[in-house]
Amino acid sequence: MSFTNFLETEILDHVFAGAAYTAPATKYIGLFTAISDGEAGSVTEVSGDTYARQAMAFTTSGATTSNNAAVEFPTAGASWGTITHVGIFDASTSGNLMVYATLTTSKTITTGDAFRVPSGDFDITLN
Numbered sequence: 001m002s003f004t005n006f007l008e009t010e011i012l013d014h015v016f017a018g019a020a021y022t023a024p025a026t027k028y029i030g031l032f033t034a035i036s037d038g039e040a041g042s043v044t045e046v047s048g049d050t051y052a053r054q055a056m057a058f059t060t061s062g063a064t065t066s067n068n069a070a071v072e073f074p075t076a077g078a079s080w081g082t083i084t085h086v087g088i089f090d091a092s093t094s095g096n097l098m099v100y101a102t103l104t105t106s107k108t109i110t111t112g113d114a115f116r117v118p119s120g121d122f123d124i125t126l127n
Contacts, residue, residue: 001124005039007098024090028053029071029122031115032085032100041097043087046109050074053092056122067122073115080109086122099124 003011013019030053034044052074059068087100109115 001099001101002038003099004041004097006041006096024095026055026092027058027098028089028092028095029056029117030087030089030097031073031080031083031109032087033081033083035085035100035102038085038087038097038100043085043097043100046080046083049076049078049080051076051080053089055092056088056117058124063127064123064125066120066124067117068119070119071117071122075114076109076111078111080113080115082106082108083115086117088124 010021014021030043031046031051032043033046036042036044054071054073056067056071057069058065083103084106085100085102087097089095089097107115
């Protein structure tokens, strides 16, 4: 999982420059079919059909935060393509991409499929 330039700047400004930063109350997972520059937030997000970002809540323990409940996207009414990456946004639409990752195994979503993230399977770790 990598932080975007947006989130890195917010954290540095908050911790070292004393700038206010309010974490979003709700975080949203988005699905991508490509990333041209993840750090800059340049991604190709699934769109149309029944697709919508889904709220994802986290629990932190030590240097790792993980989703604390399963997340399921709506059943696809048409092909969404091959999902290669995922990311966490601070808004359900538009907003800022905060973190992103490449899936271990890409997942092709066709009509009638649903993308699921089991509880505890989405981990963000700081070293």
